[in-house]
Amino acid sequence: MQRSAWMENSKSWMPFWSEPKTKCSVYGVCGSFGSCNDFTSPFCNCVKGFRIKSQTDWDLGDRSQGCERMTALQCGGLNNNSASSEKDGFFEITNVRLPDSPNTLATAASREGCELACLSNCTCSAYSYNGSGCFVWHGGLLNLQEQYNEADAGSLYLRLSASELQTSERNKKKVAGWAIIGAIVLAILVSIVPATLIVVKKRESRRMIEKAKAMQSGLVSFSYSELQQATRKFSKKLGGGGFGSVFKGSLPGSIDIAVKKLEGLYQGEKQFRAEVSTLGAIQHVNLIRLIGFCSQGTKKLLVYEFMPSGSLADQLFRSNSNVLDWKTRYQIAIGTARGLAYLHEQCRDNIIHCDIKPENILLDDALVPKVADFGLAKLVSRNFSRVLTTIRGSRGYIAPEWILGMSITTKVDVYSYGMMLFEIISGKRNLMHTGESSFEFFPLVATNKLIIGDIKSLLDQRLEGKANSEEYEKACKIACWCIQDDENSRPTMSQIVQALEGNLDVSIPPVPRSLQVLNESWTKSINSSSSHQS
Template sequence: MALVKYTSSDKSALGGERSCCLSPGADTISANQTLSGDQTIISSGGNFELGFFTPGKSSKFYIGIWYKKVRQQTVVWVANRETPISDKNSAHLTISDGNLVLLNESQALIWSTGLNSTNSNNSSVVAVLLDNGNFVLRDGSGSNSSLGQPLWQSFDNPADTWLPGGRIAFDKRTQRKQLLTSWKNAEDPAPGLFSLELDPNGSQYIIRWNRTEQYWTSGSWNGHIFSLVPEMRLNYIYNFSYVDNENESYFTYSLYNPSIISRFIMDVSGQIKQLSWFDNSDWNLFWSQPRQQCEVYAYCGEFGTCNQNSLPFCNCLEGFRHKSESDWNLRDYSGGCVREMNLQCENNGTTSNGRRDRFLASPFMSLPENSQSLTIGTQGDCENACLNNCSCTAYAFDGNGCSLWNGELLNLQQLSEGDGNARTIYIRHSASSSVFSGGKNNQGVIIGAVLGSVAVVVVLLAIIIAVVWRKRRQTVGSSKPVEGSLVAFGYKDLQNATKNFSDKLGGGGFGSVFKGTLPDSTVVAVKKLESINQGEKQFSTEVSTIGTIQHVNLVRLRGFCSDGNKKLLVYDYMENGSLDSHLFHANESKVLEWKTRYEIALGIARGLSYLHEKCRDCIIHCDIKPENILLDAEFCSKVADFGLAKLVGRDFSRVLTTMRGTRGYLAPEWISGVAITSKADVYSYGMVLFELVSGRRNSENSEDGKVKYFPSWAARVTVDGGDVLGLLDPVLDRNADVEEVLKICKIACWCIQDDENIRPSMGQVVQILEGLMDVNLPPIPRSLQVFVENQEHIIFFMDSSSASQSSQTKSDNSSANSTHSKTNTSSTN
């Protein structure tokens, strides 16, 4: 926008010397008024305030709108995003020639609503801040003017925030898109690199980097939710709707409860986030997309690497430094990194001092896009091809051939060692770079190499001696290591370790568990499997796959035995046994306090989330129940018996399998015979949560012979706002955090929804329990309502360890389907 400087003769027209002062608390700027300094206008209901503000520790000023009732200043709209002012007392926001304009301290025009002409009387134009956060310019003449169409409104020109009632639209006539654009950083509201827009080719949203590279899509709108945003199924706060006509298409949303303070933002992180303000405490994240920070394209800038498992997420490649230290301190990584030393290869392909550039390997990386592929037979040829091109900055060579990258590298990700997508990329550096350990001193390099070689030899000898000594101590019959850290035990070895399977710890559908001690005094739990028909090779392969999976909330599998029909699994021994022994058979010395129960619930969720979402193949446990949750010496919960769970390849979302698990924890889809997903485990987890709260089985026989079903009671209390602490295990004497108990009950109700699509993922459950995501009131599952209406259907829910119900066995199968009829209870948007 061209700057226009106004002289003193123009001031009267701009509301300068002859303008009226704003009344305190006013919501309107009239044609003869101006706003400057600390003056503000406040919406009629007191929800929003408009005036000059300074973001963070910045010394620059902007005109913006923020929440009046939120303790921490949260700006939702900025006028002069790219042109701040330095003196708010000399700057003016006023109305001129039918436009709202902002003049800086030099009286230069730096922002305007930009209306070419209006049919309105310019002297009657007013700017009003509405109670929904919309700042509108309208013709103030006429008694019904407030109901007319605004001449201009901030809702049509959003910054980074989408408020309820606003729209993110596409104008089919002008091809104009409304963008939701991130701030550059926390102290600079200038448009950043990340923007949300409506896809003109379909009813979905997309996020772009630098207005070009699309890295996320919401999926298509099905009338209720976006297909790739399943969190919306948990939504009972926001009412989304989609409008598509010949002139435009847009999404808008409203709040079921208007008293809730909520916002939707395009965050500086490159993620869209839905947040709500509760209890005057802090902003609560309802959901965000993409879920993983490193899924945001080029989040760490040029030559920066993103690591999902570290904080901060961004780091520079070795041999590079932050381009702007101040930006990185503000978590603005978009500028990326620059070389600590320029390349030898410079203009016209010449070299410096006759020395050529070299390459440094960066292992376990995801390869950037836009590579040049060459058909070259060896890595040496691939390296030379890059070296001979001065614009080539990196290469990779593997079974797929040679790939070269020219110019800056973007979207590098540091992956874990076991990640199947991890590759090694070779980054070009000056031969004199410090990454090659002092390339200027060849003598020093030689001496260092010699000393290093000697040190390596000494270390290798020490390792060899230690390994040999350890093997002599730990040799267990014919036991031998296999893939990963697993050991293939001989049957006689385990027979000796368990004293001929004499110390039984427990048992279940797959077999019995015995305590054992290995020759190195390691205490283990040995499970003898029954009715396992896999061939030896198939069994070993499946167990080896499971054996490579390690997580703090999964019981570690140490090894196995496959000797004909004798199949055994060897686990770490858990000192505090299984969860059921503490919940259902507890004495005073074994009472689990509420804090411990909450941590146990979180640990189980983390373990299942790892199996479902973090492994190379999705692993469905199929039998989540208290008996399969073990507790170590510190009462850290660990999911057990996943060794023979169902492996599901990432190319498949469902798997057909024979029915397994325990009645009382089985999801309805097991009964209906459809292929199951990981949501079957989610259902079982919900049932376990109810038992963690109550300290008893979900189904119990009362003294009058009727069956008590705790989930029905808990769901009704949760949804109707009853006495939540009254649901607690009596031994806790109501000693618990009421908000945590309510949160657990809400999650449990969501997990046991009849429609698996409405249930949350275990990753979402983890976020809710960790306080990173909110959970709303759930609908009462239809199956629980049916139970209340007809208690004959209770048999399906009975746990296998409950009292025998032989007289009702015949009605079991017939009632199951009707009890768990698949009903979509979602009325979410």
């Protein structure tokens, strides 16, 4: 279901509300004993101990039949006196939206009592215990959602056969066993190292190893000298922008990091740490993870996870890089939109990125996109005019209302995303030199061809036409809607996600007047510059 508003200028309908907003908000979408997760692909999976009931239906996109148990339960576990049989147990699933239709047991006053009550009933499939009491479920579990961060999230204890639980226990024991063996081997190696070297290096190495381990659970505070050592005195520069330069580093345990030296920062120590703490708490599969920081006098640095595949700009524009296929590009577009939607709509304080461009979309070893540099605009807010000037050097990504000095909203990121989406489609920069004194502004070309129905020539020629025509036509339409002059005509990032995933229809947009003006202005400016140089 969706609602649309009539846009008089374009004589078309603009969607402004739709349901469902996410796949997991559809009731029972993954069926009985199916678990839904908006951040994974596929979004439906069977819970532990269960398998897909009808693989054919799942392959066709229908998961409503859900999953079936792989190993039967020992019904009446507490009353089963067979010496050979083992009692059922429970597997904990944390941070989930609990299934619908629970039964409340007022007689159970503890988690152990709740577990006992469930175990003694043959039909009990799972239980949950919290401050509100004991809840049990009989039969199938519907509407279970993982990675659920709302206030009503909880832990579910899923009833499984003893053999299923023993498999998990054996795996844990294997890991523990190898850990013990590793510890013994390490102790032997350490014992034969000359005592003088141990005394000299022991303290510093231990501190850095502890910090490397601590990064798994929270933000780590580094000293400036530690980051100098990790980056070999900032010798390998990865890139730079309006907020500072980035350098590659390495921590003990072969952990690669990216260290950003912030420039133009005037915040006090307390305020800086508070802002960094907020950024460190933001976790999303499509956002770069902040793992540490340094605040030492005027020196302010941020430590991020390192992305081995570089930036989207590297993959799209470097002549020596492999050509990204269309499927990968489309997934990058969706992932980036998800990350921005999370910043705009799901963070406690909504975050405007202010500098979306291919250089700020990083890719991991599986080419999963991670939005970088989010939240930095606020860190340098006292000197933001300088940053804005620098960002304007990224020609063509800044929304017209920002250039005109008007107040900005999340729609400036939508505009920048649209400009970047054009580059994902074409595989080249939006402003291209096409002759001795001739330039082509791709977004203007794309919007004009979109209106007349000629979009085949818009696709990156290196793909040789190997792309889903429905997807790149949809991407062209979305990109054009993103760069509309009136910010109210632009979609939200969550609407963009829905449209890219095929859950929202996209109409043909009008050609923004600002595109034509911008194209004429740039052409005159570049031609004038060329004539002066000659």
